[in-house]
Amino acid sequence: MxxxxxxxxxxxxxxxxxxFRSDKTFIGSRSERVQSAQSMSSKFFIEFVALIVRNRIYNLLKKQMIRMESRQKYLTVPAAIRELEKIEMVRRNNKVYKLDHAVTKTQKIILSSFGLDETDISRNAEEYSKMLTVTQSFMNKEEPDDGEEEID
Structure with missing residues (x-):
């Protein structure tokens, strides 16, 4: 080596x-707030998986920072998550979900560190829109009656 x-x-x-030492800081492990050993075990498992995901995000962003040869403020895990949370979908007048606004240059850089690009986001948004439309139509068909009968 x-x-x-x-x-x-x-x-x-x-x-x-x-x-793992800073687990208490950003996941909320300082206070357990559970009532059973099974709940405690489940919470620790979820925290462990979250730490693995966070570490993976950190490593990918770090590699991106090295490729860019400059330190960018938005290439930290909390800043990247805040920036990516700005990508949102809204339901327009025709009841179809669409991206609220275009993907920014900063978001494109962050996405590229994960091997994604703007077309991936657009394609996923269209798929989610279709799923939400199907779910909405299904929910409208399944609405319970209010107990009143129709009189002809």
Whole structure:
């Protein structure tokens, strides 16, 4: 193993240890707020999976920052999540869901670090719109009667 490979390996382990140590800060593990051992076990499992996902996001954003050769403020995990949360769908007059606005340059850079681009977002938005339309039509058919009978 070369020195640079060893450094990358060490930093990866160091980041994992820091991540688990800081678990209480960003996941809310400071207070458990559960009533049973099973609930506690489930909460720890979900926290563990969330830490794995967060670490993966961190590593992908870090690689993007290295490729860009400059430190960008929006390439931290909290900032990237805040930026991506701005991508939203709204229901228009014809009851079809569409993206509220175009994907910004910052969002495109963040998405590219995950191997996605604007067309992926647009395609997924169209798929979600179709699913929501089908679900809405199904829910409208299944609405319960209010107890009144129709009089002819």
């Amino acid at each position: 070369t020195a640079s490979q060893a450094l990358v390996q060490y930093k990866g382990r160091d980041i994992s240890e820091k991540l």
